[in-house]
Amino acid sequence: xxxxxxxxxxxxxxxxxxxxxxxxxxxxxxxxxxxxxxxxxxxxxxxxxxxxxxxxxxxxxxxxxxxxxxxxxxxxxxxxxxxxxxxxxxxxxxxxxxxxxxxxxxxxxxxxxxxxxxxxxxxxxxxxxxxxxxxxxxxxxxxxxxxxxxxxxxxxxxxxxxxxxxxxxxxxxxxxxxxxxxxxxxxxxxxxxxxxxxxxxxxxxxxxxxxxxxxxxxxxxxxxxxxxxxxxxxxxxxxxxxxxxxxxxxxxxxxxxxxxxxxxxxxxxxxx
Amino acid sequence: xxxxxxxxxxxxxxxxxxxxxxxxxxxxxxxxxxxxxxxxxxxxxxxxxxxxxxxxxxxxxxxxxxxxxxxxxxxxxxxxxxxxxxxxxxxxxxxxxxxxxxxxxxxxxxxxxxxxxxxxxxxxxxxxxxxxxxxxxxxxxxxxxxxxxxxxxxxxxxxxxxxxxxxxxxxxxxxxxxxxxxxxxxxxxxxxxxxxxxxxxxxxxxxxxxxxxxxxxxxxxxxxxxxxxxxxxxxxxxxxxxxxxxxxxxxxxxxxxxxxxxxxxxxxxxxxxxxxxxxxxxxxxxxxxxxxxxxxxxxxxxxxxxxxxxxxxxxxxxxxxxxxx
Amino acid sequence: xxxxxxxxxxxxxxxxxxxxxxxxxxxxxxxxxxxxxxxxxxxxxxxxxxxxxxxxxxxxxxxxxxxxxxxxxxxxxxxxxxxxxxxxxxxxxxxxxxxxxxxxxxxxxxxxxxxxxxxxxxxxxxxxxxxxxxxxxxxxxxxxxxxxxxxxxxxxxxxxxxxxxxxxxxxxxxxxxxxxxxxxxxxxxxxxxxxxxxxxxxxxxxxxxxxxxxxxxxxxxxxxxxxxxxxxxxxxxxxxxxxxxxxxxxxxxxxxxxxxxxxxxxxxxxxxxxxxxxxxxxxxxxxxxxxxxxxxxxxxxxxxxxxxxxxxxxxxxxxxxxxx
Numbered sequence: 001x002x003x004x005x006x007x008x009x010x011x012x013x014x015x016x017x018x019x020x021x022x023x024x025x026x027x028x029x030x031x032x033x034x035x036x037x038x039x040x041x042x043x044x045x046x047x048x049x050x051x052x053x054x055x056x057x058x059x060x061x062x063x064x065x066x067x068x069x070x071x072x073x074x075x076x077x078x079x080x081x082x083x084x085x086x087x088x089x090x091x092x093x094x095x096x097x098x099x100x101x102x103x104x105x106x107x108x109x110x111x112x113x114x115x116x117x118x119x120x121x122x123x124x125x126x127x128x129x130x131x132x133x134x135x136x137x138x139x140x141x142x143x144x145x146x147x148x149x150x151x152x153x154x155x156x157x158x159x160x161x162x163x164x165x166x167x168x169x170x171x172x173x174x175x176x177x178x179x180x181x182x183x184x185x186x187x188x189x190x191x192x193x194x195x196x197x198x199x200x201x202x203x204x205x206x207x208x209x210x211x212x213x214x215x216x217x218x219x220x221x222x223x224x225x226x227x228x229x230x231x232x233x234x235x236x237x238x239x240x241x242x243x244x245x246x247x248x249x250x251x252x253x254x255x256x257x258x259x260x261x262x263x264x265x266x267x268x269x270x271x272x
Numbered sequence: 273x274x275x276x277x278x279x280x281x282x283x284x285x286x287x288x289x290x291x292x293x294x295x296x297x298x299x300x301x302x303x304x305x306x307x308x309x310x311x312x313x314x315x316x317x318x319x320x321x322x323x324x325x326x327x328x329x330x331x332x333x334x335x336x337x338x339x340x341x342x343x344x345x346x347x348x349x350x351x352x353x354x355x356x357x358x359x360x361x362x363x364x365x366x367x368x369x370x371x372x373x374x375x376x377x378x379x380x381x382x383x384x385x386x387x388x389x390x391x392x393x394x395x396x397x398x399x400x401x402x403x404x405x406x407x408x409x410x411x412x413x414x415x416x417x418x419x420x421x422x423x424x425x426x427x428x429x430x431x432x433x434x435x436x437x438x439x440x441x442x443x444x445x446x447x448x449x450x451x452x453x454x455x456x457x458x459x460x461x462x463x464x465x466x467x468x469x470x471x472x473x474x475x476x477x478x479x480x481x482x483x484x485x486x487x488x489x490x491x492x493x494x495x496x497x498x499x500x501x502x503x504x505x506x507x508x509x510x511x512x513x514x515x516x517x518x519x520x521x522x523x524x525x526x527x528x529x530x531x532x533x534x535x536x537x538x539x540x541x542x543x544x545x546x547x548x549x550x551x552x553x554x555x556x557x558x559x560x561x562x563x564x565x566x567x568x569x570x571x572x573x574x575x576x577x578x579x580x581x582x583x584x585x586x587x588x589x590x591x592x593x594x595x596x597x
Numbered sequence: 598x599x600x601x602x603x604x605x606x607x608x609x610x611x612x613x614x615x616x617x618x619x620x621x622x623x624x625x626x627x628x629x630x631x632x633x634x635x636x637x638x639x640x641x642x643x644x645x646x647x648x649x650x651x652x653x654x655x656x657x658x659x660x661x662x663x664x665x666x667x668x669x670x671x672x673x674x675x676x677x678x679x680x681x682x683x684x685x686x687x688x689x690x691x692x693x694x695x696x697x698x699x700x701x702x703x704x705x706x707x708x709x710x711x712x713x714x715x716x717x718x719x720x721x722x723x724x725x726x727x728x729x730x731x732x733x734x735x736x737x738x739x740x741x742x743x744x745x746x747x748x749x750x751x752x753x754x755x756x757x758x759x760x761x762x763x764x765x766x767x768x769x770x771x772x773x774x775x776x777x778x779x780x781x782x783x784x785x786x787x788x789x790x791x792x793x794x795x796x797x798x799x800x801x802x803x804x805x806x807x808x809x810x811x812x813x814x815x816x817x818x819x820x821x822x823x824x825x826x827x828x829x830x831x832x833x834x835x836x837x838x839x840x841x842x843x844x845x846x847x848x849x850x851x852x853x854x855x856x857x858x859x860x861x862x863x864x865x866x867x868x869x870x871x872x873x874x875x876x877x878x879x880x881x882x883x884x885x886x887x888x889x890x891x892x893x894x895x896x897x898x899x900x901x902x903x904x905x906x907x908x909x910x911x912x913x914x915x916x917x918x919x920x921x
Contacts (some may be wrong), residue, residue, distance in 0.1 A: 485855065
């Protein structure tokens with residue numbers, strides 16, 4: 001619930017940034033060199049960056065970007081991964097071998113490294129980052145869904161569906177998939193957080209969005225480059241805090257989802 | 273008039289043994305029998321007997337390795353695709369695990385309605401009234417349709433499973449241990465229900481179980497299986513109480529009877545049930561049979577008429593004499 | 598017959614997220630020396646919980662509300678954990694339903710049984726292994742010396758159960774609790790296991806508390822039987838008396854519900870309704886909603902377990918002279 005609350009705040013901020021931010025122009029990119037690198041004051045609650053822009057406004061404008069990156073990545077990776085995993089698990093035979101071996105190949109790389117390589121190849125920009133991450137995320141869903149499908153299809157109720165003469169496609173869609181998507185969905189919700197984190201990491205390296213876009217990763221990178229973390233502490237701290245809170249919220253939501261979805265399927269047994 | 277006829281049915285599963293070897297599990301080997309319309313045919317055996325595999329072959333959940341299955345004079349084994357799907361409707365099943373045989377994410381009503389909507393192309397509204405009828409027939413309230421399986425008891429789940437099987441108006445029902453996981457009192461309810469339905473709808477049952485008292489109560493004919501083959505076949509009481517095959521006798525004597533007054537000579541079989549990977553040569557029961565002789569290892573006994581039942585044992589007559597003496 | 602184990606008015610609750618389940622309500626019975634006592638009942642009757650309560654192996658959300666468990670003159674419910682550790686496995690042993698899950702899959706079976714002997718009796722490994730081999734032989738396991746090195750998954754269900762039995766008897770307990778010891782094995786193996794238990798009981802002068810839902814088993818193996826329903830003890834009698842003249846309506850219905858060859862052609866007598874939830878058990882007699890003899894008083898007054906015939910007790914108001 002805490003996670004959900006945090007997320008709601010961020011979504012709200014993301015949606016209404018132009019109206020909420022104290023210095024909307026600066027949030028978008030207008031410079032204010034006169035006030036650069038100021039510690040937090042009453043007007044600039046979180047301080048200013050190297051261009052004098054209000055950090056709070058920048059963070060607010062950046063939240064929509066961060067969320068977009070996270071959600072879009074998963075929105076692309078999830079369907080691809082699930083469909084492939086379900087196909088492999090249900091159809092089996094050659095298709096299964098082919099799909100799973102390709103999946104294994106992708107899984108052999110650490111996700112961040114893979115995303116880095118792909119993004120570097122695709123060039124800069126937000127789209128490149130999203131695509132790169134989607135490509136490194138999808139195999140995890142495939143593997144998860146594949147093993148779940150194998151487990152579910154041997155259950156009596158799936159056999160019963162076959163005996164009832166139901167068409168294979170229907171069995172897959174109405175009987176097998178709904179019972180396999182739980183783990184995948186929980187994983188997906190937590191992955192949105194991971195995607196934001198990895199996206200920030202990629203931006204920090206220099207791939208992804210370019211200034212003046214208020215991307216949190218870029219901001220963190222700039223904070224790092226502009227001098228020591230200690231002297232201009234507000235810059236890196238508040239940016240890092242924003243990333244941390246969003247990722248935490250998704251993790252908490254994932255945990256809560258797991259708690260609520262799983263016990264219902266696992267009946268509590270009173271051994272009496 | 274036989275409704276179902278099984279001829280030489282064989283099912284072998286490949287088993288991976290060790291690094292290189294390929295072994296086979298001889299789950300069912302050359303089994304033949306007939307089931308009359310309207311009767312209850314009991315199939316009994318312990319683990320490894322192949323009774324469940326046989327049931328699955330008849331339902332075409334798994335494909336037999338060899339042999340034929342004739343349903344109403346139609347060759348089931350030759351069917352594929354669309355004709356198989358439509359013929360399926362005439363042979364339905366009820367399985368052992370009541371809650372497991374229902375989709376945990378589907379309400380009971382939806383599960384029962386599904387075959388109606390898929391096969392009979394009913395609309396949601398039409399299906400709903402049929403569902404209520406079916407629920408009433410199995411003794412459940414209409415409101416059960418709204419429940420999920422985990423909200424129902426074992427007995428209720430099994431009734432829902434029966435209702436679902438009846439939805440497509442089958443003529444033949446394979447019941448694979450339908451009451452094994454239920455309490456005695458619930459079992460009695462379900463068994464009574466099944467008998468009533470059989471009378472009302474003219475159903476034919478293949479009742480697979482390891483519970484001999486249940487079979488002696490319900491079945492008209494019985495086949496006793498051991499390690500993939502039929503050991504004895506005949507009228508239920510003839511086989512169970514006056515069986516000629518040593519295994520049948522041992523099995524029957526091993527079942528504890530809730531009657532402390534009855535003192536029966538119990539034949540306790542030595543050893544374990546052999547693995548189906550390498551069934552004993554000749555008669556499969558010989559490794560545990562107190563009367564086994566040389567011939568038993570060399571020649572596989574065929575089913576033949578002995579004192580009213582068909583028995584697969586070379587020495588059935590002499591054993592019977594010895595035991596009754 | 599001297600009483601070995603006396604359970605008196607044992608009451609127990611389970612605290613669950615759905616509420617408090619009144620799992621046992623004043624359960625009483627006695628197991629004498631060298632006696633086989635059968636505890637029968639259907640799901641939810643509390644037979645397994647009773648066994649766990651005797652050995653103090655209950656989960657943390659179980660709260661004992663009252664009663665005594667007197668073993669050889671001492672109340673086990675008052676003992677400390679350390680004291681119970683000297684009783685479990687040594688004076689009272691237990692064999693569980695599924696041997697595959699009761700045996701540790703990563704240790705050879707010889708190791709598991711030797712450890713029991715070494716820990717409880719301070720014996721050295723060599724002597725412990727000798728004991729193990731002797732026990733394996735006694736329970737009918739073939740080739741005991743080699744069996745010591747085998748892992749549980751290499752053995753069949755019947756052999757695993759024999760290993761469990763030999764482990765339970767390793768330290769010569771006075772009472773063996775067997776919870777559904779043959780449910781997981783085939784009929785012919787079950788016959789072997791039950792025969793073995795009876796032999797061992799004679800030889801070791803054991804008492805056995807046999808828990809099962811199978812009335813056939815208790816008829817053939819037990820001296821006395823206790824029938825439980827929804828956490829209460831409905832009836833306690835000798836095997837002969839229980840089957841010949843069941844007093845409690847539940848026992849009567851249960852016996853009539855069993856399928857038998859001589860009942861062919863007639864519907865089985867089924868008990869209407871379902872086992873009640875223990876979160877909100879029926880008031881008065883817990884069986885009254887399903888009882889064909891129920892009277893108005895039955896929903897108000899809880900019947901006592903009283904001896905209405907010689908050595909034959911039942912908890913039913915019908916026998917307490919109540920007529921309405």
